[in-house]
Amino acid sequence: MSDSVLFFLIQVLNGVxxxxxxxxxxxxxxxxxxxxxxxxxxxxxxxxxxxxxAFSLTELTGNLWLAILLGIPASVAVGLVLELxxxxxxxxxxxxYQVLLTYGLILIMExxxxxxxxxxVHGVAKPKFLDFSIPLTDTLSYPxxxxxxxxxxxxxxxxMALVIRRTRLGMTIRxxxxxxxxxxxxxIDIGLVYRVVFALGVALAAFAGxxxxxxxxxxxxxxxxxxxxxFVVVVIGGIGSIKGAFLGSLLIGLADTFGQVYAPQISGMxxxxxxxxxxxxxxxxxxxxx
Amino acid sequence: MRRSxxxxxxxxxxxxxxxxxxxxxxxxxxxxxxxxxxxxxxxLVGFTGLVSLGHAAFFGIGAYALYLLSPEYDAADFWxxxxxxxxxxxxxxxxxxxxxxxxxxxxxxxxxxxxxxMFFYFATGSKLLGGSDGxxxxxxxxxxxxxxxxxxxxxxxxxxxAALAAMLATYLLLRMVLRSLFGHAIQGIRASEQRxxxxxxxxxxxxxxxxxxxxxxxxxxxxxxxxxxxxxxPEFFGWQMSGTVLMMLILGGxxxxxxxxxxxxxxxLVQELFGxxxxxxxxxxxVFIILAVLLLPQGIGGLALAWRKPQPEPVDD
Numbered sequence: 001m002s003d004s005v006l007f008f009l010i011q012v013l014n015g016v017x018x019x020x021x022x023x024x025x026x027x028x029x030x031x032x033x034x035x036x037x038x039x040x041x042x043x044x045x046x047x048x049x050x051x052x053x054a055f056s057l058t059e060l061t062g063n064l065w066l067a068i069l070l071g072i073p074a075s076v077a078v079g080l081v082l083e084l085x086x087x088x089x090x091x092x093x094x095x096x097y098q099v100l101l102t103y104g105l106i107l108i109m110e111x112x113x114x115x116x117x118x119x120x121v122h123g124v125a126k127p128k129f130l131d132f133s134i135p136l137t138d139t140l141s142y143p144x145x146x147x148x149x150x151x152x153x154x155x156x157x158x159x160m161a162l163v164i165r166r167t168r169l170g171m172t173i174r175x176x177x178x179x180x181x182x183x184x185x186x187x188i189d190i191g192l193v194y195r196v197v198f199a200l201g202v203a204l205a206a207f208a209g210x211x212x213x214x215x216x217x218x219x220x221x222x223x224x225x226x227x228x229x230x231f232v233v234v235v236i237g238g239i240g241s242i243k244g245a246f247l248g249s250l251l252i253g254l255a256d257t258f259g260q261v262y263a264p265q266i267s268g269m270x271x272x273x274x275x276x277x278x279x280x281x282x283x284x285x286x287x288x289x290x
Numbered sequence: 291m292r293r294s295x296x297x298x299x300x301x302x303x304x305x306x307x308x309x310x311x312x313x314x315x316x317x318x319x320x321x322x323x324x325x326x327x328x329x330x331x332x333x334l335v336g337f338t339g340l341v342s343l344g345h346a347a348f349f350g351i352g353a354y355a356l357y358l359l360s361p362e363y364d365a366a367d368f369w370x371x372x373x374x375x376x377x378x379x380x381x382x383x384x385x386x387x388x389x390x391x392x393x394x395x396x397x398x399x400x401x402x403x404x405x406x407x408m409f410f411y412f413a414t415g416s417k418l419l420g421g422s423d424g425x426x427x428x429x430x431x432x433x434x435x436x437x438x439x440x441x442x443x444x445x446x447x448x449x450x451x452a453a454l455a456a457m458l459a460t461y462l463l464l465r466m467v468l469r470s471l472f473g474h475a476i477q478g479i480r481a482s483e484q485r486x487x488x489x490x491x492x493x494x495x496x497x498x499x500x501x502x503x504x505x506x507x508x509x510x511x512x513x514x515x516x517x518x519x520x521x522x523x524p525e526f527f528g529w530q531m532s533g534t535v536l537m538m539l540i541l542g543g544x545x546x547x548x549x550x551x552x553x554x555x556x557x558x559l560v561q562e563l564f565g566x567x568x569x570x571x572x573x574x575x576x577v578f579i580i581l582a583v584l585l586l587p588q589g590i591g592g593l594a595l596a597w598r599k600p601q602p603e604p605v606d607d
């Protein structure tokens with residue numbers, strides 16, 4: 001294969017990898033909205049929290065895997081506490097107040113990050129056995145860690161699809177999204193379902209931050225940019241649709257990567273132009289219920 | 291009662307320069323420009339029922355328009371540049387409105403945010419707009435007509451009065467708009483879009499017009515902000531800007547015209563207060579916002595006024 005074709009394929013891999021990572025955030029965002037009716041601006045902050053957890057715990061333990069293993073239960077705990085204290089009071093409120101409260105939460109998370117870890121940019125070392133590149137030709141290669149990221153994200157996506165489609169919990173989640181009152185009437189504690197969904201969403205976003213830390217580095221405000229891109233994914237895919245979030249993530253990942261490579265002048269804008277096109281064509285997103 | 295409060299407030303602001311120092315003149319000037327920005331957003335959020343999280347897009351357009359219209363070492367003509375800046379913001383609002391108004395509810399929130407962010411990244415990446423460092427406007431726009439200079443925007447006191455005049459003019463203009471047939475129609479849309487549609491109102495066009503008016507006024511606020519500090523950066527487009535102005539609305543009480551003004555004063559003064567106390571002022575600010583949402587669902591203005599009508603149940607869409 002010629003170098004230019006290989007180069008193109010590498011960009012496809014990059015785009016898919018970015019898209020899959022995005023999916024971990026967008027799926028949580030779309031579930032939290034679709035099921036609980038909450039627009040959560042602080043979702044990017046959970047991604048940042050994950051990245052900083054990976055950084056601090058790796059410093060502490062010297063091992064990224066151990067950091068992730070400790071970080072996930074910590075994130076679930078944060079999710080449960082936040083749901084109990086704040087989000088549970090938002091279910092019946094207007095979107096406006098959800099926007100504001102979660103906006104306030106972003107400010108708090110950023111300042112806590114600044115107080116606890118500081119404002120410096122940090123790198124996180126890749127695990128040793130993945131710290132190499134797979135040579136493709138004399139000049140081109142692909143980093144093994146990125147390949148691993150894509151694989152892990154795919155596994156998570158599949159697991160999520162299985163849970164939602166095949167398990168009792170998944171059935172309850174789908175039922176709760178369709179008709180909250182009916183589910184409560186049937187004797188299911190819908191509050192508990194919400195709590196679980198929210199904590200899962202937080203954990204997914206944090207997990208995305210943890211595995212992205214070695215390639216994206218860890219810096220203040222890192223959650224905001226990915227939050228807005230995740231919004232674009234949700235708008236494109238259709239709110240509440242996991243399938244939409246998956247396709248939207250891949251589309252955005254590819255559009256962004258190819259934008260940067262082939263149209264660097266407008267690279268920051270490609271994803272928004274894609275969004276504008278989708279909004280013109282299907283205002284409720286590709287898989288949204290109009 | 292309300293009118294006498296408003297007149298009292300306006301009189302106090304008009305007399306303030308007699309006692310206030312230079313720092314406070316500048317601060318109040320900034321607050322009054324934010325009040326214009328907040329009132330313009332209230333036309334959407336409070337009166338039309340459109341929660342926009344991307345209103346900073348038009349604020350930024352007004353600001354960058356002044357930069358683009360200013361010769362490097364000379365002043366732009368105020369009477370040319372201001373209408374162009376406001377017009378550019380209105381046109382952008384029309385174009386974006388056509389897209390985002392196809393959506394509603396939470397899609398609308400996300401889509402407006404994303405469009406504002408598009409401008410943010412455009413400004414950050416654009417050489418013409420100075421990239422992430424932003425640009426400076428070396429000479430303030432000059433309002434001289436036929437050799438007569440009615441006011442000088444480079445003079446702190448005169449800028450203060452220009453900002454006050456702009457704020458009062460915005461207030462009166464919006465009051466006029468809201469009392470017109472158009473104003474009643476958009477408030478009808480807020481109450482029930484289906485009903486207005488059933489009555490034969492072209493709902494989309496009314497919403498688009500409201501979006502364009504709000505964008506134009508936000509552009510005016512951005513233009514004047516650029517003129518006040520002489521510098522513009524991508525943060526003008528930033529979502530912190532959109533979030534802050536939305537917070538002002540909520541704090542002051544949505545669905546009134548004095549609410550945004552109250553909110554602009556309250557929020558900026560609270561910011562100054564926290565900023566004096568600690569470098570990490572966003573922490574108490576965040577706590578303050580969350581407590582305000584949980585404990586004061588109707589804003590400061592709502593403390594005094596009975597809520598006009600119960601909020602409709604959020605509808606899943």
